[in-house]
Amino acid sequence: MLESLYKYAAPQNFYQLSRRLTPWLAGAAALLLLAGLAGALWFAPPDYQQGESFRIIYVHVPSAWMSLFVYVVLAAAGITGLVWKVKVADALARASAPIGAAFTFLALATGSLWGKPMWGAWWVWDARLTSELILLFLYVGYIALQGAIEDRRMAARAGAVLAVIGLINIPIIHYSVEWWSTLHQGPTVTRFDAPAIHISMLIPLLIMALGFKLYYAANVLVRMRCELLEAERNSAWVRQLGS
């Protein structure tokens, strides 16, 4: 186990592994997303309160989950790169940031679309939406910092420190925003987690969540290959690939 971990921490080995894995992950993601969408759009019954418009949760909720999950991956990869100087981890962090930002944006956009029929407005300062917005700012900050530092290694290390500071702050921001929201609006029904979701609605949701995760894995592997090629462009194994 540990041995194979060591092996795939080397960029060239990881590159080959990623090439082999990507099609499988992408295929599985496509199948799951199709199955999940079918379940979400046809098999799940309409919600007795929200009618058909509730179906947007099948995109919204997995995106929101992924937005947080990817940030945790980003910070964990950053620490790994910082402490053990693993280049693959640096590439993982750098490659994850835009995908995580995209998931966050998707969660915000779908939340806003959902909000229109639900609340009659494109945006309400709901605690979860607000936290998601702040998370988007954190992602944008991370990407901006990466862009501002020319040296790739220094950018990765600085990014790791930023991601850790962000990760410590995320729960603080989350709870303070929740506290703020109850203070200003009174206890509202949190609409984004239906308390007891029916099993026929839940299964497509879980399938979608898994599909999103695999899509992220496939996508991040492709991006990591680009990152590794760029970072290692002067090394022998990349030259060999080109020839």
Next chain:
Amino acid sequence: MPNIPPTCKLELRALQCSRNDALLFNDLSCVLQTGETLYVRGANGSGKSSLLRMLAGLAQPDAGDVRWCGTDTRALGSDYAAVLQYVGHQNGIKLDLTAQENLAFYQALNGGPDAAALITALERTGLASCAALPARRLSAGQRRRLALARLLLWHAPLWLLDEPLTSLDDDGRALFRGLMQRHTTGGGIIVMATHEADIGANGPHRELVLQ
């Protein structure tokens, strides 16, 4: 003067350095005994400053290590910081403080005030008359002298100097050569990045040319 064991040496072992993903130098090795001076030469951008920063512990090599008296400097930590003095490209001087205040700050930071050493340092660098002037009012050459005066505040066996002669006049250069000679005859080690073809130094020295 605290003594350096005569067997002490600075070892550069297979150092590798890259900047912005481009390799600057690779497999760089060298051993410096007490009393020796190493002149690091090379074109702009060849990695002279990077090498000096690496020797000072400001930057980490991609591969290889630097050893002082046989021990890896990273393991020595602040003990290594205590044996070296580094004068970088920038002077490390606050323009709103007087020459004397600048030096006094570095003394306080590194062990404690020593008025006698401070006055000597100012005198030996020819700055005694402007000790009370804000550094803002000193010329570029005088500011460089002030940075070099830091070397004399306490005795550090290892001097790491990045283009120390920049903006010094002939007088200043001669003066500085004297300081260097004094340091090496006392058993000190100097690593110095320079463009000057003829530094006019005598005593044991070697050269390292970075491509």
Next chain:
Amino acid sequence: MSVASAFMAVLRRDLLLGLRHRVEIINPLVFYILIASLFPFAVGSDRSTLGIIGPAVIWVCALLAATLSLDRIFHADFEDGSLEQLFLARQPLVLLTSAKVLAHWLLCGLPLIPAALALNALYQLPVTSLWPMLTTLLLGTPVFSLTGAALAALTVGLRGGGVLLALLILPLYIPVLIFAVGAVGNAMNGLSIAGELYFLAALLVLALTLMPLAAAAALRIRLG
């Protein structure tokens, strides 16, 4: 012993530099009062409106003024090579960084408090809001300096560093803003503010323990 004297040396030098270069301290303060006094022009001088937005404006502007002054914590030292010398001092970098943060708070954070109290009068806020304004600022502004120092260290010497720094730091200030303005609002409505003050104190303790370490780590990265 020499640890304490090194700390004091950095603190004294930074305070001295600040006092010799007073514009850099006064300008953010003027900026603070200036932007806070723009709001009445935009929303009108109606006393009840000002009473509602007052605490929020005073705090948001304090946050912006604090952000504006953050760049100076490390920038000059980075440019003139002093930072390298601090790094090569025999004392731990965390300690020297903490001294710099303390100096920054004394020079740029503390003066915000009397300015905020003056703004309190400009916004015709009741006297009951004075005390919570004072305590929340006393607890909140050090968090600004501490958290700001870590991010200022990350962005020191970068092109466009000022705006980038604001982009990175402002989201992290949101919890402080929520609890501080909440406390002032509560006090004006005659409610207890203990809960908010505890939260602010907790944020301060957290920042005190973590941020100097983060700042030292970030400086190490930016120098290397």
